[in-house]
Amino acid sequence: MGNVDLFSKSISILQKIYDLNKELDNEFIFCTNNGTPIQISAINSFLRSYVEPKMTSDKKLSSHIFRHTHVSKLAELGVPLYAIQDRVGHESSDITEKIYLHITKDVRDKLKVDIEKM
Numbered sequence: 025m026g027n028v029d030l031f032s033k034s035i036s037i038l039q040k041i042y043d044l045n046k047e048l049d050n051e052f053i054f055c056t057n058n059g060t061p062i063q064i065s066a067i068n069s070f071l072r073s074y075v076e077p078k079m080t081s082d083k084k085l086s087s088h089i090f091r092h093t094h095v096s097k098l099a100e101l102g103v104p105l106y107a108i109q110d111r112v113g114h115e116s117s118d119i120t121e122k123i124y125l126h127i128t129k130d131v132r133d134k135l136k137v138d139i140e141k142m
Contacts, residue, residue: 029111095124100131 030038041053048059055061064087071085079085091112098108109120 092124095120096126096128099124100128 038053045052045055045059048055050059052059052061067087068085071087071089076085083089095108095112098111099105105117105120108124109117112120112124114120
């Protein structure tokens with residue numbers, strides 16, 4: 025299991041969750057009311073039942089979309105590939121580049137503006 029850098033807002037949210045769950049006597053961050061860990065399938069089911077119907081695209085949602093979006097946004101910000109690779113724990117930059125670093129609409133629009141300025 026790798027390490028993840030957390031920022032003050034994330035730590036604050038996790039502290040609130042911890043405070044809510046501390047009476048459950050377990051080591052899980054995300055757990056049900058009876059203290060068992062929340063299953064990924066339950067999160068995916070929630071996303072498909074409550075979020076997908078409100079979306080304007082036909083994309084299928086899963087919890088993995090948050091990781092994918094995080095990597096895409098880091099790339100949009102100009103974060104170097106090696107730093108993104110390290111952050112998400114990929115052994116090879118090929119994985120990061122091929123799977124996650126597709127060109128986003130924002131990047132495409134910025135490129136168009138930059139080319140027009142030339």
